[in-house]
Amino acid sequence: MTSDSFLALGGLVKHFGATKALDRADLALRAGSVHALVGENGAGKSTLIKTLSGLYQPDAGAIRLDGTEVTIDGPRAAEALGFRFIHQELNLVPHFDAVGNAWIGRRHPRRGPFIDRRAMRAKVADVAARIAPDLPLDKPAARLTPGQRQMAEIVRALVDPARLVVMDEPTSSLSEGEAERLHAIVRQLSAEGCAVLFISHRLDEVLDLCDSYTVLRNGRTVGAGRVADTSRAGLVAMMSGTAGVSPSALRPPQPQHPEEAFAESRLEGRTVDVQQKLPGTDALRPSRRPSGPPQDVAVGALPGQSKGRAEKPVLATDLAFGPGDSRFAFSARPGEIVGLYGLVGSGRSSLLKTIWGATPGRGLIAINGQVPGHGPAGRIAAGCAYVPEDRRREGLANALSIESNLSLAHLPDFRAFSPLPMPSRSKIRNFARATGARLRLVAGGLDHSPATLSGGNQQKLLFGRWLGRPIRVLLVDEPTRGVDVGAKAEIHGEMRKIAADGAAILMATSDIEELLALSTRVLVLHAGRLVAELDGPSLTRAAVVAAAFGHAPDEQMPPSERSA
Amino acid sequence: MILLRRYGTLLALALIVLVFTIASPNAFGSMSNLVNITQQMALLAIVAIGATLVMVLGEFDLSVSAVVSWAGIAAAALFAAGIAVPVVMIVVLVSAVAMGAISGFLVARYKVPSFIATLAFGTVIGGLTFWVSNGATMFSGIPAGFRDLGRGTLAGVPVPTLWLIGVAVVFWLLLDQTEFGRRLYAIGGNREAARLVGLPVRRDMVVAFALCAALAGLAGLLLTARLGSAHPTGGGGYLLQAYAAVFLGMTAFREGEPSIPGTLVGAAIIAVVSNGLTILGVPSFLQDLLTGAIILAAVLVRNFGRDGD
Known part of the structure; x- marks a missing residue:
C-alpha cells in the first residue's frame, strides 16, 4: 500500500521527556483518498498531526513526499507543501466574514496602494462555488452556524491549491445534517484529487466515509488498510488492543409505564x-x-x-x-x-x-x-444536576485545582463547622479522592489544574462534581x-x-x-x-x-x- | 530555577532589604525604620487588599483612588459641619460601599467592562469630590480624637500598622477560608461555569466591588486622620501603586492568582524601595524609574518561567 502513496511517514518517534508520544508511527496516504486516523485519546494522533504541520520535529523517522524525504520545520513549510489543517477548535476571526478569514496570513491582492476587496472576494467565491455554494460569504464568522464555520475553514484551506487536508474531529460539534454536508465536501475534495486525513471518534462515520485507515495505539501504528476489509468491531479491537468491546450493547430496563x-x-x-x-x-x-x-x-x-x-x-x-x-x-x-x-x-x-x-x-x-x-x-x-455542553467555556475553571472544581457546586456541604461558611480542605480532599476513584479519574494530582487532564477526564469531572449528594x-x-x-x-x-x-x-x-x-x-x-x-x-x-x-x-x- | 520562579518575588524582597541594609546600616536597617516602613505601606496595602478582591474576579476597579480622595473630603466636610466622629466614619464608609456597589452592579448586571465602568464612575466621584471641596484642601474642624486613628502608636506599634494587620487578617480569612472567597476565585476562573453551577455570581461580584471601595474609603479616612487635612486629589497616587502591589503579589505565591499574602509582599516591596532610596538620597525621578523596573522584572521572571509549560 506504499507504492502508490504520495505521502509516507515511516517510523516516527517523538519523546516528551520520559513519555513516548510517538513510537514508530507509520502512515501512508494515496492522492485523492479519504484516510481515517483513529485511536483513543493519547494514542498519538495529535502528535502525529503536529509533526505533519511542522509544530513538532520527530526524534527519528522520515517523512517522504513523492518519494523524497522532506523536513517540515514549521507551519509555513507545511503550507508550502500543500498541507492544510482544520483543527477541532476553529480558528476564525469572529468579526471577519468568510472572505476576510480566507485571506488572513496571505498576501492580499492590491489595486494601487489599496487592498482589492473585489479580487479577494472573487477568489474565495470561486473556491466556495466548488466546495460549499451555500456558504454565506458576507456574514461575520460569529453569526455563522458551526457547520458553516467549518465550511469557511475548509474554503480558507483551499484558497491556494492543496494536496492534503487534515481534519481533526470535524464533525464533533456538528449535527447529523451538517455532518452529512461536510461528508459531501470531503468526497468532493477527494474527487478533485486532494487527499483527506480524517480524524474521528465516530466509527460509523469512518466506516461510511473513508476508504482507508490507520490505527494508532500508544504512539505506534497497529493497523492499516482498506476500510472495506474491516469492521467496527475490528477497529475497536485494534484501538483498544483487546477483543473487548464497550458495554454499549447493554440497555437499561424500560420504564414500567411508558404510556x-x-x-x-x-x-x-x-x-x-x-x-x-x-x-x-x-x-x-x-x-x-x-x-x-x-x-x-x-x-x-x-x-x-x-x-x-x-x-x-x-x-x-x-x-x-x-x-x-x-x-x-x-x-x-x-x-x-x-x-x-x-x-x-x-x-x-x-x-x-x-x-x-x-x-x-x-x-x-x-x-x-x-x-x-x-x-x-x-x-x-x-x-437537580447539569452537565454543560462546552466543558472549557461552561464547565471548568482552569485556574482552580481539580478538587476546587469538584467542590464548587455544593460548597456548603464541606463546612468544617456547619454554622460557619468556611469549607474544610480535608473534607474537600476526601470527596475529591472518593469521586476520582469512583470515576476512575486519571490525574497527576488533585491539586493540579483541570487543564492538565485529557478531554475524557475533564468530562468525568463535570459529572463528578454532582456525585456528593x-x-x-x-x-x-x-x-x-x-x-x-x-x-x-x-x-x-x-x-x-x-x-x-x-x-x-x-x-x-x-x-x-x-x-x-x-x-x-x-x-x-x-x-x-x-x-x-x-x-x-x-x-x-x-x-x-x-x-x-x-x-x-x-x-x-x-x-x-x-x-x- | 523552580525556586526562583516560585518564590522569586519573596527572594527579591529579601534581597532588596539586604542591599539597603548594607548600604545604610544605621539609617535603613534600624529597627525604628523597619517599623516605620510598615506604617508607610499601611494605607497603600489596605487599598491594594481591596483591589485584590476585584482582581480575583478578573476585573479592575480603577475608581479606588477617587474613592480614597472622596472619603477624605467627605469626612473633612462633615467634621466642618460639626458632626461626631463615629457618625462621620459610618456615613463615609457607607457612601464608599454604595459607590463600589454601583460599580459592581454596572459590571455584573449590565456586563460593562469593569475597566471602563470604574474609570468613568471614578471620574464621576472625582467631580463630586471637587464639588464638595471647591477644589481646595480642607483642614478645619478635624478633631484630635479622629487624628489619633491615623497616627501615633499603641503598645509601641504604629496605629496605621495595626489597621493594616487587622484588615489583612480579616480579608485573608475571607478570601482564603470562606465559601465566599472560593466563589470569587471560581467566578474569576470561569464566570459562565460558576453561573451554571448555581453560584450567586452577580451578588458576589457586587459584594467584592463594595468591599474594595470600603477599604479605599477606610484608607481615605486614615489618610485624612494622619495628615489632619484632606485634598480633593489626595488619593491620586494609590491607584497604580495598589495594582502594582497586586501584580507583584501574583508573582509571589500561588500560580498567578491574586492573594492577600502576595499583595502584602508586593506592597512591602514598593514601600521598602521608596523608603530605602529616599534614605540614600536618590532623586525621586530615579525612584519611579527603579520601582517601575522592579515591577517589570518580577512579571517577566514569572513569564519566562512559564514558557516551558
Missing part, C-alpha cells in the same frame, strides 16, 4: 422561575389537552399521581418553548434516560438551560413533585463530545449507574449512536418544536433522523395515540 409519561406531564397552576418576563407572560394557560380538571401543584404532589406504587415522575415540565405558542411538555421517571435529539439550532441546549434555570423561561417545572427555586441554585437544592434529575448536554472510546464507555456506565440509583436523566446528544445506546426514550426537536417521542419498537435510527429533519408524519402526538 403514562405524557399524560402525567401536565402541570397546572404555578409559574416557575420567571427570571425575565417575556411579553404576555401572565398567561401560562392550562394545557390544551388537559389530563383532568386543573389542579394546583401542591408541594409534594403532582397531578395524576393516582397509580399507587407506580413511580412518580421526578421531572415534569410544561414550558413555553419554541416558535409561536408551541410548548415542551414531558415527564421522566426515576431510572429513565431520556434522549433529546435534534439538529444544531433545534434548541436542545437552550431547552436544557431553560430547565436548569440558567436561561429565562416561561412555564412549569416540577422536580420530585415540587416547583424548584429560582435559577441553578434552586435546581441544585431540589436535587443524591441526584434526582440529571440534565446532560453532550455527555461525551471529543472523548475517547474508553472514557466514553466509562461515562456511559456512570450515567446508567446514576439512573439506576433513582435519577431521571435528560440527555441531549448529537451522536446518534450514543443516543440509541443509552436512551430508553427519545424526544426529537425540530426548529425548537418537540416533533416526536420515540420508544420501544418505534425508536430506530431512521425514525430519529427523519423526525430531526422535520419529516415526522405528526406533530406532538402522544405516543399512546401514535402507537395505537
Whole structure:
C-alpha cells in the first residue's frame, strides 16, 4: 500500500521527556483518498498531526513526499507543501466574514496602494462555488452556524491549491445534517484529487466515509488498510488492543409505564422561575389537552399521581418553548434516560438551560413533585444536576485545582463547622479522592489544574462534581463530545449507574449512536418544536433522523395515540 | 530555577532589604525604620487588599483612588459641619460601599467592562469630590480624637500598622477560608461555569466591588486622620501603586492568582524601595524609574518561567 502513496511517514518517534508520544508511527496516504486516523485519546494522533504541520520535529523517522524525504520545520513549510489543517477548535476571526478569514496570513491582492476587496472576494467565491455554494460569504464568522464555520475553514484551506487536508474531529460539534454536508465536501475534495486525513471518534462515520485507515495505539501504528476489509468491531479491537468491546450493547430496563409519561406531564397552576418576563407572560394557560380538571401543584404532589406504587415522575415540565405558542411538555421517571435529539439550532441546549434555570423561561417545572427555586441554585437544592455542553467555556475553571472544581457546586456541604461558611480542605480532599476513584479519574494530582487532564477526564469531572449528594434529575448536554472510546464507555456506565440509583436523566446528544445506546426514550426537536417521542419498537435510527429533519408524519402526538 | 520562579518575588524582597541594609546600616536597617516602613505601606496595602478582591474576579476597579480622595473630603466636610466622629466614619464608609456597589452592579448586571465602568464612575466621584471641596484642601474642624486613628502608636506599634494587620487578617480569612472567597476565585476562573453551577455570581461580584471601595474609603479616612487635612486629589497616587502591589503579589505565591499574602509582599516591596532610596538620597525621578523596573522584572521572571509549560 506504499507504492502508490504520495505521502509516507515511516517510523516516527517523538519523546516528551520520559513519555513516548510517538513510537514508530507509520502512515501512508494515496492522492485523492479519504484516510481515517483513529485511536483513543493519547494514542498519538495529535502528535502525529503536529509533526505533519511542522509544530513538532520527530526524534527519528522520515517523512517522504513523492518519494523524497522532506523536513517540515514549521507551519509555513507545511503550507508550502500543500498541507492544510482544520483543527477541532476553529480558528476564525469572529468579526471577519468568510472572505476576510480566507485571506488572513496571505498576501492580499492590491489595486494601487489599496487592498482589492473585489479580487479577494472573487477568489474565495470561486473556491466556495466548488466546495460549499451555500456558504454565506458576507456574514461575520460569529453569526455563522458551526457547520458553516467549518465550511469557511475548509474554503480558507483551499484558497491556494492543496494536496492534503487534515481534519481533526470535524464533525464533533456538528449535527447529523451538517455532518452529512461536510461528508459531501470531503468526497468532493477527494474527487478533485486532494487527499483527506480524517480524524474521528465516530466509527460509523469512518466506516461510511473513508476508504482507508490507520490505527494508532500508544504512539505506534497497529493497523492499516482498506476500510472495506474491516469492521467496527475490528477497529475497536485494534484501538483498544483487546477483543473487548464497550458495554454499549447493554440497555437499561424500560420504564414500567411508558404510556403514562405524557399524560402525567401536565402541570397546572404555578409559574416557575420567571427570571425575565417575556411579553404576555401572565398567561401560562392550562394545557390544551388537559389530563383532568386543573389542579394546583401542591408541594409534594403532582397531578395524576393516582397509580399507587407506580413511580412518580421526578421531572415534569410544561414550558413555553419554541416558535409561536408551541410548548415542551414531558415527564421522566426515576431510572429513565431520556434522549433529546435534534439538529444544531433545534434548541436542545437552550431547552436544557431553560430547565436548569440558567436561561429565562416561561412555564412549569416540577422536580420530585415540587416547583424548584429560582435559577441553578434552586435546581441544585431540589436535587437537580447539569452537565454543560462546552466543558472549557461552561464547565471548568482552569485556574482552580481539580478538587476546587469538584467542590464548587455544593460548597456548603464541606463546612468544617456547619454554622460557619468556611469549607474544610480535608473534607474537600476526601470527596475529591472518593469521586476520582469512583470515576476512575486519571490525574497527576488533585491539586493540579483541570487543564492538565485529557478531554475524557475533564468530562468525568463535570459529572463528578454532582456525585456528593443524591441526584434526582440529571440534565446532560453532550455527555461525551471529543472523548475517547474508553472514557466514553466509562461515562456511559456512570450515567446508567446514576439512573439506576433513582435519577431521571435528560440527555441531549448529537451522536446518534450514543443516543440509541443509552436512551430508553427519545424526544426529537425540530426548529425548537418537540416533533416526536420515540420508544420501544418505534425508536430506530431512521425514525430519529427523519423526525430531526422535520419529516415526522405528526406533530406532538402522544405516543399512546401514535402507537395505537 | 523552580525556586526562583516560585518564590522569586519573596527572594527579591529579601534581597532588596539586604542591599539597603548594607548600604545604610544605621539609617535603613534600624529597627525604628523597619517599623516605620510598615506604617508607610499601611494605607497603600489596605487599598491594594481591596483591589485584590476585584482582581480575583478578573476585573479592575480603577475608581479606588477617587474613592480614597472622596472619603477624605467627605469626612473633612462633615467634621466642618460639626458632626461626631463615629457618625462621620459610618456615613463615609457607607457612601464608599454604595459607590463600589454601583460599580459592581454596572459590571455584573449590565456586563460593562469593569475597566471602563470604574474609570468613568471614578471620574464621576472625582467631580463630586471637587464639588464638595471647591477644589481646595480642607483642614478645619478635624478633631484630635479622629487624628489619633491615623497616627501615633499603641503598645509601641504604629496605629496605621495595626489597621493594616487587622484588615489583612480579616480579608485573608475571607478570601482564603470562606465559601465566599472560593466563589470569587471560581467566578474569576470561569464566570459562565460558576453561573451554571448555581453560584450567586452577580451578588458576589457586587459584594467584592463594595468591599474594595470600603477599604479605599477606610484608607481615605486614615489618610485624612494622619495628615489632619484632606485634598480633593489626595488619593491620586494609590491607584497604580495598589495594582502594582497586586501584580507583584501574583508573582509571589500561588500560580498567578491574586492573594492577600502576595499583595502584602508586593506592597512591602514598593514601600521598602521608596523608603530605602529616599534614605540614600536618590532623586525621586530615579525612584519611579527603579520601582517601575522592579515591577517589570518580577512579571517577566514569572513569564519566562512559564514558557516551558
